[in-house]
């Protein structure tokens with residue numbers, strides 16, 4: 353579909369002011385990319401629930417989706433030196449993403465070409481990849497090094513026995529991999545994000561927090577819980593005073609990039625009576641966390657005509673300037689305060705703006721259709737002294753662990769994530785218990801989710817067509 357068609361259908365929206373209306377009042381210039389509202393429509397079809405738990409559908413995703421898409425593996429600064437490597441695994445595949453002696457980043461299949469043992473099982477730095485089973489070794493650039501029983505392998509004489517590779521590409525300090533050696537470059541897919549994020553300096557950010565959580569739900573159930581804002585009314589009622597939820601904006605920018613914008617420092621249209629501007633300010637500053645860099649004294653009463661959003665925008669611009677030594681006087685309130693979530697199909701989300709920002713990554717948990725991994729990573733801008741702090745270690749949460757256990761790392765957001773987790777196992781169980789066999793999504797505000805399903809299914813159908821399977 354063409355998400356930018358000028359004469360496309362505009363689905364119904366919540367009757368309150370739109371996110372675009374809120375931007376009109378912002379105290380600083382709002383960049384054009386935030387104002388764009390491409391017209392798009394994914395229709396209203398129901399989606400079969402079997403796609404959330406059936407082994408057969410999961411296997412089709414493994415074969416035709418995960419083998420074809422760009423997947424975020426690690427950061428470039430996770431592997432700064434020759435020999436540094438990170439293991440990236442998904443749906444039973446395992447890659448060694450490593451910096452070679454000449455500084456290139458490569459992704460080798462993490463399998464010994466002899467008897468198939470994984471070459472590495474922990475992240476680290478090595479001068480060679482020597483299999484712990486029989487000692488056959490490869491160099492850091494993937495070329496064959498030596499074989500203690502080489503006399504017994506005439507079949508390898510004169511053959512290229514380098515480690516096979518997946519594709520690697522980078523953007524913004526992120527290293528992506530793709531198992532499809534014929535894949536188009538990453539930029540073909542990530543283009544709108546690369547264009548809109550130019551001013552946010554992602555190369556100069558470091559990993560401040562990294563949480564890795566096992567979730568008792570299909571990977572799409574986990575993903576979809578972070579693709580709309582209107583679940584806040586029942587799931588996160590404590591944030592409604594300072595989050596305009598149900599009037600959020602949802603855009604499909606291309607087949608592979610979509611986004612959602614919600615206004616911070618503006619109350620939910622559901623709230624009646626509407627809180628005062630001072631109440632909104634005090635609510636949001638009371639929920640102060642590192643992501644908005646709010647600083648300064650909180651006034652008992654806002655001056656007449658000053659909105660909470662303007663005051664919060666000023667506090668955030670000032671706080672971030674103190675932290676980084678940079679000037680943010682040009683930055684819009686939206687870019688300081690709002691959840692501006694972009695999604696790269698199928699499993700990666702990144703927040704736009706200047707402050708410390710979130711990235712999400714969702715994957716199946718191994719080959720289990722009913723479990724997934726959700727990662728929440730906070731990327732902070734470089735501090736004033738310009739010295740890159742070390743990346744935070746990964747904090748692992750098992751399926752029954754709570755995000756409240758990492759409140760020290762996530763601040764008030766821990767409660768929000770735990771509230772989301774409170775739904776997901778019951779979504780999974782409820783889907784299996786369905787009496788209709790289908791789920792329904794809102795036409796506009798859940799159209800991005802419907803598009804996710806449509807595009808996954810298109811990958812499967814095109815893959816099967818190419819295989820001659822149908």
Ligand SMILES: [Fe+2]
Nearest residue numbers: 577583587772
């Ligand atoms: Fe949520």
